[in-house]
Amino acid sequence: MKYFTQFESKKLADQLIEKALSYKTNPLVDHKKGIGKRIGCIFLNPSLRTRASTQIAALNLGMEPIVMNMDKEGWALEMKEGAVMNKGTVEHIKDAAAVLGSYFDILAIRAFPSLTNKQEDIEDFTFNQFIKYSGVPVISLESAIRHPLQSLADMVTIHEHTREIKKPKVVLTWAPHIKAIPHAVANSFAEWTLGCEHDLTITHPVGYELDPMFTKGAHIELDQKKALEDADFVYVKNWSAFNDYGKIVTTDSSWMLTEKHFKHAKNAKVMHCLPVRRNVELSDEILDGKRSLVQEQANNRIYAAQSVISHILG
Amino acid sequence: MKYFTQFESKKLADQLIEKALSYKTNPLVDHKKGIGKRIGCIFLNPSLRTRASTQIAALNLGMEPIVMNMDKEGWALEMKEGAVMNKGTVEHIKDAAAVLGSYFDILAIRAFPSLTNKQEDIEDFTFNQFIKYSGVPVISLESAIRHPLQSLADMVTIHEHTREIKKPKVVLTWAPHIKAIPHAVANSFAEWTLGCEHDLTITHPVGYELDPMFTKGAHIELDQKKALEDADFVYVKNWSAFNDYGKIVTTDSSWMLTEKHFKHAKNAKVMHCLPVRRNVELSDEILDGKRSLVQEQANNRIYAAQSVISHILG
Amino acid sequence: MKYFTQFESKKLADQLIEKALSYKTNPLVDHKKGIGKRIGCIFLNPSLRTRASTQIAALNLGMEPIVMNMDKEGWALEMKEGAVMNKGTVEHIKDAAAVLGSYFDILAIRAFPSLTNKQEDIEDFTFNQFIKYSGVPVISLESAIRHPLQSLADMVTIHEHTREIKKPKVVLTWAPHIKAIPHAVANSFAEWTLGCEHDLTITHPVGYELDPMFTKGAHIELDQKKALEDADFVYVKNWSAFNDYGKIVTTDSSWMLTEKHFKHAKNAKVMHCLPVRRNVELSDEILDGKRSLVQEQANNRIYAAQSVISHILG
CATH class of the missing domain: 3.40.50.1370 (Aspartate/ornithine carbamoyltransferase)
Structure with a gap:
């Protein structure tokens, strides 16, 4: 699995749910699996649960998470191909995503929709630009149209009950x-x-x-x-x-x-x-x-993320 | 000890001072004590010394500190019971604290007073709402009315001189x-x-x-x-x-x-x-x-925090 | 080497280039060298590549990097000797740098020029105030007049081609x-x-x-x-x-x-x-x-930083 961005198959979902439940029982069982590997968590929008649970999931696997809050750190990215960048954007997604891809083994990205440009949102444009240019496995931390780690945690919760x-x-x-x-x-x-x-x-x-x-x-x-x-x-x-x-x-x-x-x-x-x-x-x-079940869902976010990262690590 | 929020007893203070001094001599003596454990450091207000010294103290004990600057990250918390949340707050302390409690072994929290609502400040309302709902040990990184880690570092400094x-x-x-x-x-x-x-x-x-x-x-x-x-x-x-x-x-x-x-x-x-x-x-x-002695006090912040975290880890 | 702020000699540059290239081949070869040591990365201005590459370089050496985005966290520093601090600055560089020096084994600092006060910029005043008062090795992450880690990465890239x-x-x-x-x-x-x-x-x-x-x-x-x-x-x-x-x-x-x-x-x-x-x-x-070669340059930032940090660790 290179990209975790949406539902793929019942078979994979079942595997991820089982793995999440096993990590919930024993979070540190694979704590050497990710040693020397890094996940870059890029937030174009605010986050509390997603950020903390992803960091914890990575740490449980021995990985080093590095968080970049690009929304707060004033690093406005240009998304359009061929743009003449003489306005507010300081770096093109092409260049930024490629650099981040060379710095990290996995990228995890949050990119909300504008809710103003329907076509761009439906195409998950920003998120897909990251995928297109980063060259490494990418995990969605919520894109314009999907939030698969939340849904996986929800499926784990439903499964448990x-x-x-x-x-x-x-x-x-x-x-x-x-x-x-x-x-x-x-x-x-x-x-x-x-x-x-x-x-x-x-x-x-x-x-x-x-x-x-x-x-x-x-x-x-x-x-x-x-x-x-x-x-x-x-x-x-x-x-x-x-x-x-x-x-x-x-x-x-x-x-x-x-x-x-x-x-x-x-x-x-x-x-x-x-x-x-x-x-x-x-x-x-x-x-x-x-x-x-809201607290259980939130808690399962850790193990859903851990299951997915572990699956990507192989 | 579950909460470190205020002075408890001379006996405990003496123990914490002694432990702090011993960590000052040998910071890494207990560096395996906290392995696999996490401390969440939540800042509702800015911090330099407190943030860095708490992170370092946790790292010295082998713990993984995760910092959340909620003041800067736009995560406005609702504090009032029964509030109809149709205004600026995005999440109730009840829900946020419970989630954070399920993510971390220890929470460390900074919550300054408003200086406008005396009754709420005296009751240390915000800080106590975190304690009430998080369900895990809580360390004060300065509340509306107390700054016990600073005072412990001060007592260590006085003790040394x-x-x-x-x-x-x-x-x-x-x-x-x-x-x-x-x-x-x-x-x-x-x-x-x-x-x-x-x-x-x-x-x-x-x-x-x-x-x-x-x-x-x-x-x-x-x-x-x-x-x-x-x-x-x-x-x-x-x-x-x-x-x-x-x-x-x-x-x-x-x-x-x-x-x-x-x-x-x-x-x-x-x-x-x-x-x-x-x-x-x-x-x-x-x-x-x-x-x-101001630089010595600041330096002792590390060992005061390390002493307290170590005591909570048991 | 205590300070990495500028070009020193061809001999040292050649050593650093060679070391960077060897880390590029085997990033984790010295991953025990920095265990128990910490680098404080202080940003008075925004950063993406420099921040991530410096963190990764430190992690590759087993060090614990702690990032402080002082520009975003509202910690306005006073730089002038003898200032009566009754305006917007909340802490004097004297005090802040000394504390940070006591908290970290190495400090890495980014301090851009004002572009309005030529004399101060030429003297690299802000950056040199950090050096003056911190008491520990300092690495420039770009000062008013130099960006030596970038240049080292550039020299590595030129060397490779x-x-x-x-x-x-x-x-x-x-x-x-x-x-x-x-x-x-x-x-x-x-x-x-x-x-x-x-x-x-x-x-x-x-x-x-x-x-x-x-x-x-x-x-x-x-x-x-x-x-x-x-x-x-x-x-x-x-x-x-x-x-x-x-x-x-x-x-x-x-x-x-x-x-x-x-x-x-x-x-x-x-x-x-x-x-x-x-x-x-x-x-x-x-x-x-x-x-x-822009992507290669960016990638070499990791190994340039790793080479310099390793050299300072000795």
């Missing part, structure tokens, strides 16, 4: 938010859930249809109440409109889950990738109650 | 500054000096009375000249008013120590936690002269 | 830029090229004469076309005026090299320290073509 269910009913529900949020987490969650052959229902207000590329095979149910019936896992996430790109169509607070939403899903577990806007996206009641 | 004095006379003197400065260093210094059973005199202009919780047992002498007589150690520090909370009452430059202030304290050593505003808080003459 | 040329013809050509850029890279490149006894020609528009301290012994040829004839290596770099200090005299785009500039230098290799403003300083055609 599904021991006796054959095919869990998973619901992905839109939640309100005050800002226009990318689609990456929702897209990836759908992609991995379907790829792992769970039963996926997606629910959202009219206008929040996701890119069909990611939702093919899912049940779309615009009535949240119906969607939640008999759910085993409910994944809560805000996203902005995909059709009317990047827009906030509604912030209808009735979509925020409270205990009363679970009348017909008594045993449903609730998931969220964090950070969560409490009492906007999700109620304190749910987050602080027994349904919540 | 007190070999032949039975009960040194220690003077804590207010000094001028152009900004409103927290009380944490002054509070902690008083707390530890009294706890270590030194003879403490505090001197300051009228209006700069410290919180009596920290100064009980100290001599208060508003005449700086009298206070300094026969001093063995003079600790220089600015702080803003506690009663008229956070205000600058005076910046009277006659309070800035020069050599002539030491007419009746010929052998007094001068201490300051740094950073120091030269020729505002303290004169070049004193800082560059033989009385100054 | 000069196997059969006795005395290569090296041309340093000014290139257009939209900002006023320091002289450090150009100065150092001239200093090292001449010191390594290559044949150096410098070409630039009238008004861009460099400080003669660095160019003594070079041919100055204001006609770029003539300068480039039969060149083996062409080093491309912008700099602002030295005489009319810090000014942009012209941005004449005919100085930007394209393939047609090499009519009389068929085999010339092109060098640039990066970051490069594409199609302003240098054309895509050259950068993406076979003449370009």
Whole structure:
């Protein structure tokens, strides 16, 4: 495996989930595997969990992680081929990615979408420019349209809580938010859930249809109440409109889950990738109650990342 | 010991001082103690000495320190229970602290006071929210009201220079500054000096009375000249008013120590936690002269932190 | 060697080049040399390559690098002796450098010029204040007037491509830029090229004469076309005026090299320290073509730094 950017196959997903669970039991079992090797973690956008969990995963494997917060360190990259660089950008991605590729054994990159240029975002332009020019294995730490390490951690979490269910009913529900949020987490969650052959229902207000590329095979149910019936896992996430790109169509607070939403899903577990806007996206009641798996998901980020890095190291 | 946030007992202080001195002689003696363990250093406010010395202390013990500058990385935390998070904060301390607690064996946290909400500052609200929700040992890297690692380093420094004095006379003197400065260093210094059973005199202009919780047992002498007589150690520090909370009452430059202030304290050593505003808080003459222990204090920060981390590791 | 700040002698340069080449072949051969030792990397200005390559070089030697981005972390240093610090600076270089010197075995420092105070810049005032007060070996990561690690990497690169040329013809050509850029890279490149006894020609528009301290012994040829004839290596770099200090005299785009500039230098290799403003300083055609050595230079930064750190460790 050279690139970890999206769901590839159920077989690989199963392998990565198993490996993650084994690292969770024994984090240091492979702590000599990465000695003398380096991972460069490049953040074009802020990060807390992703940064810390990736660093820890690398350290558990004996690697040396070096973090570069390019968003905060004023290193504006030029992305366009053939650009005459007489404006604000100080270095072309071509040159920067190639240098970083020669400095590191693996690059891990976070590059959010603009939410203003739909075509560029759909093509995952910035992220793919890094892949194109770096020449080394690349791990996505969230690109414009996917967040595969989050999804792998989510699959690990679902796996841990599904021991006796054959095919869990998973619901992905839109939640309100005050800002226009990318689609990456929702897209990836759908992609991995379907790829792992769970039963996926997606629910959202009219206008929040996701890119069909990611939702093919899912049940779309615009009535949240119906969607939640008999759910085993409910994944809560805000996203902005995909059709009317990047827009906030509604912030209808009735979509925020409270205990009363679970009348017909008594045993449903609730998931969220964090950070969560409490009492906007999700109620304190749910987050602080027994349904919540959010802390387990966050903890599994370490072992998901460790599994992927280990797989790339070979 | 699970939390290092304040003075606990003379017995513990003596142990920590001895351990710090032994690490100063042989920094790497326990360099395998922390292997495979991680300390997360969270800065809600800027830091130079504290950050570097804590990282070094952890590395000396074989631990992996990971620094998160949350002030600079735009990760605004919500602190209030039950908040409806539809404003500027992106994550609740509940969620962030719990995740960080699951990622690290020890958390070390810097959280300055607002100097505007006296009640919250007195309760050390932000810092205590981290303790409440992280679930792992926490070390204070300066909270709203205390800076115990600084005070431990100060006690180590006093110990090193007190070999032949039975009960040194220690003077804590207010000094001028152009900004409103927290009380944490002054509070902690008083707390530890009294706890270590030194003879403490505090001197300051009228209006700069410290919180009596920290100064009980100290001599208060508003005449700086009298206070300094026969001093063995003079600790220089600015702080803003506690009663008229956070205000600058005076910046009277006659309070800035020069050599002539030491007419009746010929052998007094001068201490300051740094950073120091030269020729505002303290004169070049004193800082560059033989009385100054400021560099020794700064150097002892490493061994104070190492002693505390080692004690928590057990 | 205590300080690595400039060219010292051909003998030392040859040793460092050889060592760098040997580390390039076997980066981890000395990975126990620096165990238990720390390098503090202090950036008063942004950095990508220099920061990453210095960290990697230190890690390859088993050292622990700690990075302090003082520009971004709001730690404004006072540089003037005797200053009354009642303005924006929070700590005097005297105090900060001494503390950092007591925390680290080696300090590595980046301090750009102001380009407004010529005298201070020429004296490399900020950088020399660090040297004066830190008390430990100091490596320049680019000062106001020199960038010796870049130049060492450049000499390594030239060495690798000069196997059969006795005395290569090296041309340093000014290139257009939209900002006023320091002289450090150009100065150092001239200093090292001449010191390594290559044949150096410098070409630039009238008004861009460099400080003669660095160019003594070079041919100055204001006609770029003539300068480039039969060149083996062409080093491309912008700099602002030295005489009319810090000014942009012209941005004449005919100085930007394209393939047609090499009519009389068929085999010339092109060098640039990066970051490069594409199609302003240098054309895509050259950068993406076979003449370009820029990626090799960047890669050699690791081994140049490793060679210097190793030499200081002794």
